[in-house]
Amino acid sequence: MTKRFGNFTPILWITSFCLLHFSALSDAAIEARLDRTQLALGDIVTLTISSDGSNDLKQIDLAPLEQNFEVLGQSSSSNMQIINGSMSRSVTLRLDITPKRQGNLQIPVLQAGSDLTQAIAVSVGPPVVATSGDSTLNFRAQVDQQAVYVQGQLHLTVTIERAVNLDDLNVSELNIENAYVHTLEQQTFQRTIAGKPWIIHELRYAIFPERSGTLTIPSLRLSGREIVGGGGLFSRSRSGRLLTRNTEPLIIEVKPIPYNYPNDAPWLVAERITLNDSLDAVTEITAGQALTRTIKLSGQGVQGVQLPPIAQQLPDQLKTYPDQPIIRDQESRDNLQAERIESTAIIASGPGNITLPEIRVMFWNSKTNALDNAVLPSRTLQVQPRADQTPNGERPRDAFVMGPPPARDANPSEALAFDETTLVEQDKAKLWRWVSAALAVIWLITLIWALHSRKQGVARPTSQPNNLSTNSPLQSAINAARNNDAGTCIQQLHRLTKNISAEQPGLTLEALGKAINSAELEQAIQVLLASRYGTNPQAWKGNKLAQLLRDKRQSLQNLQLQGQNKGALTLYPM
Numbered sequence: 001m002t003k004r005f006g007n008f009t010p011i012l013w014i015t016s017f018c019l020l021h022f023s024a025l026s027d028a029a030i031e032a033r034l035d036r037t038q039l040a041l042g043d044i045v046t047l048t049i050s051s052d053g054s055n056d057l058k059q060i061d062l063a064p065l066e067q068n069f070e071v072l073g074q075s076s077s078s079n080m081q082i083i084n085g086s087m088s089r090s091v092t093l094r095l096d097i098t099p100k101r102q103g104n105l106q107i108p109v110l111q112a113g114s115d116l117t118q119a120i121a122v123s124v125g126p127p128v129v130a131t132s133g134d135s136t137l138n139f140r141a142q143v144d145q146q147a148v149y150v151q152g153q154l155h156l157t158v159t160i161e162r163a164v165n166l167d168d169l170n171v172s173e174l175n176i177e178n179a180y181v182h183t184l185e186q187q188t189f190q191r192t193i194a195g196k197p198w199i200i201h202e203l204r205y206a207i208f209p210e211r212s213g214t215l216t217i218p219s220l221r222l223s224g225r226e227i228v229g230g231g232g233l234f235s236r237s238r239s240g241r242l243l244t245r246n247t248e249p250l251i252i253e254v255k256p257i258p259y260n261y262p263n264d265a266p267w268l269v270a271e272r273i274t275l276n277d278s279l280d281a282v283t284e285i286t287a288g289q290a291l292t293r294t295i296k297l298s299g300q301g302v303q304g305v306q307l308p309p310i311a312q313q314l315p316d317q318l319k320t321y322p323d324q325p326i327i328r329d330q331e332s333r334d335n336l337q338a339e340r341i342e343s344t345a346i347i348a349s350g351p352g353n354i355t356l357p358e359i360r361v362m363f364w365n366s367k368t369n370a371l372d373n374a375v376l377p378s379r380t381l382q383v384q385p386r387a388d389q390t391p392n393g394e395r396p397r398d399a400f401v402m403g404p405p406p407a408r409d410a411n412p413s414e415a416l417a418f419d420e421t422t423l424v425e426q427d428k429a430k431l432w433r434w435v436s437a438a439l440a441v442i443w444l445i446t447l448i449w450a451l452h453s454r455k456q457g458v459a460r461p462t463s464q465p466n467n468l469s470t471n472s473p474l475q476s477a478i479n480a481a482r483n484n485d486a487g488t489c490i491q492q493l494h495r496l497t498k499n500i501s502a503e504q505p506g507l508t509l510e511a512l513g514k515a516i517n518s519a520e521l522e523q524a525i526q527v528l529l530a531s532r533y534g535t536n537p538q539a540w541k542g543n544k545l546a547q548l549l550r551d552k553r554q555s556l557q558n559l560q561l562q563g564q565n566k567g568a569l570t571l572y573p574m
Contacts, residue, residue: 139245166224481542
């Protein structure tokens with residue numbers, strides 16, 4: 001075989017290589033990406049052009065780009081891989097560009113061979129003017145709006161502009177009373193101010209006020225030590241003077257809940273709310289079989305704990321088995337997005353058509369400043385009969401009736417064989433019964449020993465660090481109480497007591513109010529537990545408990561944060 005096909009091996013290799021080469025060419029495509037689209041005149045941004053084919057991006061025509069942008073530098077790289085006989089190649093071209101003028105500009109369509117990139121819209125503002133008297137270091141803070149609704153999202157951007165090399169660059173932690181603070185994505189880039197290159201650090205925060213009235217964003221402090229060159233070619237740099245800056249405090253108006261917001265709907269303010277149902281493509285189900293319905297409530301500019309439970313009024317023909325909800329937050333550079341996912345197993349008892357009613361979630365749209373709602377339309381399910389269902393009537397009796405045993409006097413030899421077989425089977429049954437009894441005794445002894453060892457062991461409480469800025473059980477309990485969600489509220493309060501028990505071992509949920517000398521809080525927690533675990537569970541209203549937890553926030557946080565030191569935010573200079 002080898003000798004027969006040996007002369008054709010080079011031809012096969014050349015053919016395979018050509019097929020791979022031409023397949024790569026046929027799939028070639030280029031893509032353009034810009035790291036930022038909101039610029040100031042003098043900013044330097046990176047335009048990345050990548051290709052999955054064999055286009056030579058170095059020969060790309062940049063004349064359309066140079067009409068509105070200046071190309072300061074470029075670099076390229078390529079990569080080739082062969083996996084399981086399949087060859088893939090990627091080429092990347094990076095361009096450092098700066099806008100030539102202000103206004104709404106566009107990264108034009110660029111052509112490489114027969115492939116084209118997509119256009120990218122860019123907004124260029126006026127050049128940034130240094131606001132500080134110092135010509136090497138500036139520090140300022142600004143918000144995106146001067147008024148926000150209670151529990152609405154407020155963006156705070158802290159900007160550091162430096163024209164010197166700094167070591168140990170630190171910003172004090174942002175602590176705001178009666179507000180939840182979430183740190184968003186940080187960014188570092190280069191900008192030209194007054195003809196001088198500057199390094200820009202941007203820190204972004206999402207702030208959610210918890211009370212109407214006035215919100216004060218305190219002054220932040222920046223500190224860093226200047227790095228000074230030694231003066232010689234082989235001399236080492238040394239630390240210079242310590243530089244500090246402070247931002248101005250900001251006063252924000254926090255508006256209360258509008259009067260035209262429905263009283264029977266939980267307060268929810270967001271930029272956008274959407275509903276998605278996993279049953280969109282399902283129209284038929286089978287009676288007696290479980291079907292899982294998953295509904296996802298998504299919000300932009302809102303926390304996950306603020307999303308209310310999804311109210312489902314399912315028909316009586318369906319048996320429902322809800323699962324624990326999944327709540328999670330996703331942060332981006334400019335926003336905080338949240339999801340609440342609720343899954344319910346539903347079983348139809350019999351065939352027919354079942355209509356699932358409409359689901360509607362009311363919210364206040366912070367973009368339009370008006371009442372809005374997210375709607376999941378009603379849908380009809382066609383329930384088919386079970387496949388194993390048989391027509392009505394008598395079942396065949398012979399299949400369930402055993403035949404008579406063989407007659408002992410019909411055939412003596414057969415009767416004797418039957419008796420011997422019966423005795424052997426009886427002996428085996430007795431043996432297995434004794435083995436089963438012995439195993440049961442061994443298992444019982446092991447269980448008693450394990451319970452005795454657990455009683456004699458010493459429980460070691462684990463201390464978990466509390467992070468009030470990202471995942472606060474106290475704030476989660478407050479939001480759950482606002483939404484009248486007793487199960488989630490109890491769960492978050494147990495998390496809170498677990499954190500506190502590191503300093504006060506043995507603290508229980510019932511004794512949480514007593515730990516801070518609050519009889520009202522102790523009584524409100526008892527009402528919460530009775531509504532969930534009492535002999536007569538009732539609907540629970542959590543407004544009073546939410547107010548008490550907000551009023552006692554400082555006392556509870558002092559217990560939770562006892563013995564902990566919170567470090568400052570550290571920036572690593574580039």
